[in-house]
Amino acid sequence: MTRLLREYEKVITIISVLIGSLLIWEIVVRVFSVRHFLLPAPSAILADIFKNWDVYLQNSVATLEVTLTGFALAVIFGVLFAVAIVHSRFLEHAFSTLLVSLNSLPKVALAPLFVIWLGTGMASKTMVAVTIAIFPIVIDTALGLRSIDPDVLNMANAMRASRWQVLLRVRFPNALPALFAGMKVAISLALVGTIVGEFVAGNAGLGNAILAAQATFDTPQVFASIIVLGLIGTVLFYVIDFLERKLVPWHASQRLSSGMATA
Amino acid sequence: MGSAVIEIRDLSKLYASSRGNVLALSGIDLDIAPGEFVSILGPSGCGKSTLLRCVAGLERGTAGEIRVNGAPLDGPPDGLGVVFQRDILLDWLTIIENVMLTAHFKKLSVADLKPRALELLHLFGLKGYEHRHPWELSGGMRQRAAICRALLDDPKLLLMDEPFGALDAMTRDDLNVELQRIWSLSPKTVMFVTHSIPEAVFLSDRVMVMGRNPGRFLGDYRIDLPRPRTLSVRGLPEFNDYLVRLREVFTSLGMMKKE
Numbered sequence: 426m427t428r429l430l431r432e433y434e435k436v437i438t439i440i441s442v443l444i445g446s447l448l449i450w451e452i453v454v455r456v457f458s459v460r461h462f463l464l465p466a467p468s469a470i471l472a473d474i475f476k477n478w479d480v481y482l483q484n485s486v487a488t489l490e491v492t493l494t495g496f497a498l499a500v501i502f503g504v505l506f507a508v509a510i511v512h513s514r515f516l517e518h519a520f521s522t523l524l525v526s527l528n529s530l531p532k533v534a535l536a537p538l539f540v541i542w543l544g545t546g547m548a549s550k551t552m553v554a555v556t557i558a559i560f561p562i563v564i565d566t567a568l569g570l571r572s573i574d575p576d577v578l579n580m581a582n583a584m585r586a587s588r589w590q591v592l593l594r595v596r597f598p599n600a601l602p603a604l605f606a607g608m609k610v611a612i613s614l615a616l617v618g619t620i621v622g623e624f625v626a627g628n629a630g631l632g633n634a635i636l637a638a639q640a641t642f643d644t645p646q647v648f649a650s651i652i653v654l655g656l657i658g659t660v661l662f663y664v665i666d667f668l669e670r671k672l673v674p675w676h677a678s679q680r681l682s683s684g685m686a687t688a
Numbered sequence: 689m690g691s692a693v694i695e696i697r698d699l700s701k702l703y704a705s706s707r708g709n710v711l712a713l714s715g716i717d718l719d720i721a722p723g724e725f726v727s728i729l730g731p732s733g734c735g736k737s738t739l740l741r742c743v744a745g746l747e748r749g750t751a752g753e754i755r756v757n758g759a760p761l762d763g764p765p766d767g768l769g770v771v772f773q774r775d776i777l778l779d780w781l782t783i784i785e786n787v788m789l790t791a792h793f794k795k796l797s798v799a800d801l802k803p804r805a806l807e808l809l810h811l812f813g814l815k816g817y818e819h820r821h822p823w824e825l826s827g828g829m830r831q832r833a834a835i836c837r838a839l840l841d842d843p844k845l846l847l848m849d850e851p852f853g854a855l856d857a858m859t860r861d862d863l864n865v866e867l868q869r870i871w872s873l874s875p876k877t878v879m880f881v882t883h884s885i886p887e888a889v890f891l892s893d894r895v896m897v898m899g900r901n902p903g904r905f906l907g908d909y910r911i912d913l914p915r916p917r918t919l920s921v922r923g924l925p926e927f928n929d930y931l932v933r934l935r936e937v938f939t940s941l942g943m944m945k946k947e
C-alpha cells in the first residue's frame with residue numbers, strides 16, 4: 426500500500442518537473458521572441474505532432490520495425506555467440522580479441538558499407554542496428570554464463586549431469602540477469618543504429634524525417650521527431666525492464682526493491 | 689575386505705602451486721562397511737573436504753586408489769548423494785523443483801520421484817514450502833531442502849561435507865537429530881565431514897580423526913552408543929568419555945589448547 430503510494434508520488438514528481446521545464450521553455454521563447462527555426466516553442470512542436478500525426482505514426486512504425494528486428498537478431502545471435510565462446514576454448518581464443526577490437530571500432534562508420542552491400546532497403550538499416558546492439562549482449566551473456574558458483578557445478582557433476590543439462594538448467598538461468606542488463610543497453614543501441622541507418626540510406630523512418638526537415642529548416646519537425654524518438658526509446662527500455670521483473674524475480678536487485686525476505 | 693563399500697588405499701593428494709607444493713592428503717587408508725556412518729573429524733584445512741571430493745569422484749588423488757563397490761573410481765559413482773557445506777539451491781527454482789533436480793540430472797523418472805520428493809520435504813518439516821523460492825527460506829530450511837535433494841533417489845552412499853557448519857547451534861542440534869532419525873529409517877553408507885567433536889560422536893558408528901600438514905588419519909574410534917539416538921544421549925557419561933578421548937588426540941598434538 427505505502428509502496429504504491431510512493432510509486433504514485435514518484436510519477437507526480439516526474440510529471441511536474443516535465444511540465445515545469447516545458448512552461449519555462451515556452452515562456453522564454455515568447456518573451457525573447459526566439460526565431461522559429463532556431464528554437465520553436467513547445468506548443469508549436471506539439472501542434473506539428475497533432476497536425477501531422479499520421480506522418481509521425483508512419484515514420485515511427487518504420488523505425489520501430491527496423492529497431493525491433495535488429496534487436497531480436499542481436500539477442501538471438503548474441504546469445505548463441507556467447508554460448509559458443511564459453512563452451513569452446515578455441516572459439517574463445519579466436520574471437521575474444523577480435524570481439525574487443527571490433528567493439529572499440531565506431532560501428533557507425535560501417536553503415537555506408539552495409540548500404541553498398543545490401544542496398545537502401547530495410548536490410549542495410551537492420552544490419553547497422555544489429556552490429557551496434559550485439560556487443561553488449563555477447564559480452565554480458567558470456568560473463569553471466571561464466572560467473573557460476575563452482576559448487577553449483579560440483580553439485581551437478583556429482584549427479585553426472587550432462588554438459589547440455591548444465592547449460593540449459595544451470596548456466597543459462599544463471600546468466601539471465603546479465604543478459605537482461607545487456608538487453609537494456611542493446612535496445613537503446615538498436616534504436617541508435619536504426620537512426621544512423623536511416624541517415625545514410627533514408628527513405629523512411631524518423632531518422633529520415635529529421636534529415637528531410639533539417640534540409641528545409643523545418644525545426645519544429647526536427648524537434649517533434651526527436652521527441653517521438655525519445656518516447657519510443659523510453660517505452661522500449663521499460664518494456665525490457667518489465668520483462669526482467671517478470672522473468673528474473675530472483676535477481677538480488679529485484680528482490681531487495683520488492684521488499685522480499687532475504688534471510 | 690571385499691565387502692567394504694568404500695576402500696581407500698594409500699591415497700595422497702598433492703596441490704602444486706607457485707608458492708610450493710602442498711600435501712593435502714598423505715597415506716590415507718580407509719574401509720567403510722555397508723550401512724556404516726563414518727565421520728571424518730579434523731580441524732579446518734586438514735584436507736577432509738578434499739578427501740570427500742576424491743571419494744565423490746570430483747577430484748583425483750595424486751597417488752593411491754579408491755574403490756567404490758569394488759570398482760576403481762572413475763568419476764562420480766552410481767547411487768551417490770552429496771550434501772555440500774552451502775545449500776547451493778538454485779534461486780530460480782522452487783524448493784520442490786530444486787529437490788527434483790536430482791531426477792533430471794540423474795535421468796530418472798520425474799513422475800515416479802515426485803511423490804517421494806514431497807514425502808521427503810514433509811519428513812524434513814518443509815510442508816507448505818514446496819512452492820516457495822530458496823531466498824524466502826531460512827538457512828536451516830535451505831539446508832534441509834539440500835539434504836532432501838541428495839536423498840531423492842535413496843542413494844546407497846551419502847557424502848556430507850560439513851553440512852551444518854554454517855548453521856546456528858540450535859538448528860544444528862535439530863538437524864543432527866533429524867539426520868540420525870532419517871538414517872535409522874533407511875540405513876545407508878555415510879561419510880560425514882565435520883570439525884565438531886560432539887556432532888561426530890552423536891551421529892557416527894566410527895570417527896576417523898584427521899590431522900593436518902599433511903592431511904592424515906590420527907586415529908579410528910568406534911562409537912558404541914545405543915540407537916536411535918536423541919539429544920538425551922549427550923547427557924550420558926559414555927558420550928562425554930568419547931568427547932574427552934577425541935579432544936585428547938588433538939591436544940596431544942598441539943592442535944587444541946589444554947585447559
